[in-house]
Amino acid sequence: MDAKRSSIPDRLLAWYDRHRRDLPWRAKPGEVPDAYRVWLSEVMLQQTTVAAVTPRFEAWVARWPDFASLAGADEADVMAAWAGLGYYARARNLVKAARAVVAEHGGAFPRTEAGLRTLPGLGAYTAAAVAAIAFGERAVVVDANVERVVARLFAITTPLPAARPAIRAAAETITPDARAGDFAQGMMDLGSGVCTVRAPKCLLCPLREACDAFASGAPERLPVKAAKKAKPQRHGTIFWLEREGCVLLVRRPDRGLLGGMRALPTGPWVEVPPGLAEAPAETDWTVLNGTVAHGFTHFDLELALARGMAEVEPSVAGEWWPIDAIGTAGLPTVFAKAAERLRTGR
DNA sequence: TACACGTGGGA
DNA sequence: TTCCCAAGTGT
Incomplete structure (x- = not known):
């Protein structure tokens, strides 16, 4: 890996230390993350904005603060509490997963990406994110923000979703062994606030000098997306x-x-x-x-x-x-x- | 691989 | 108004 690429983790982490968002589910520097809150927030945030999730997260943890309380909840109450958030399979799977944690894991969340992946509702992204953020495991965390940042850094021009394997491989090369959770959250904060879909703020970007899309002069053109079908x-x-x-x-x-x-x-x-x-x-x-x-x-x-x-x-x-x-x-x-x-x- | 699966907000 | 999109997963 060339020198400009090898500096990415340190630059990103330094930027995160200065600019990290303060979010209700995020442990403050020095605090031990609460795995339940990390998991719940990651599920709520699937395809859902921070603004929509924030009040719902607060209400949820006030009512069901841990795995045991959620495992014991009435499913009808859980579904009603999720109303309006969409993708309702997420709520059904939250209850199933909480019950599995209590019944099959002795109340302890699996601490590895592979173990997390076995629970319902934890796919490739969420298992990696929880492993990295809650447990510090080096996991390659790729969400839509990371896809965008990496596609631009490496100027990957293959349209999504076909570009996913190449993006993951590239993300793998810049994921550090230490502070994997902060790196993941830093990439997401960067994608959310700086490396945005439209009009990216490259002059504020700590990775500008390592970015092939910035060098090209038109970073907003990446990533390329496949055309979508008309809705009936x-x-x-x-x-x-x-x-x-x-x-x-x-x-x-x-x-x-x-x-x-x-x-x-x-x-x-x-x-x-x-x-x-x-x-x-x-x-x-x-x-x-x-x-x-x-x-x-x-x-x-x-x-x-x-x-x-x-x-x-x-x-x-x-x-x-x-x-x-x-x-x-x-x-x-x-x-x-x-x-x-x-x-x-x- | 492709499609089913929600919603609210920004441009 | 219309379109695009957001910390994706399951089948």
């Missing part, structure tokens, strides 16, 4: 069934979209508006004017809203939830949005 449009109907000041909520199947979450009953989500298909009860439905639009990762959804009074027993299993407490039900955003419209009938 789907249509559906949400049903608001009332009885004595309550509304019928169902629990979605454990697998699949919004799995395990409390929800309003819906019909199918399909190419053509399905009308009142699969309504949860026979009644005189009123279809509201207007629709609710919601974008998921891989399709856009337009929902018609139907209101009705329960005159007979519903045809689906569910729970009657007080309408004036609908905010405590832990509904995913798409249903919270619809509920706000339906509650008032507008």
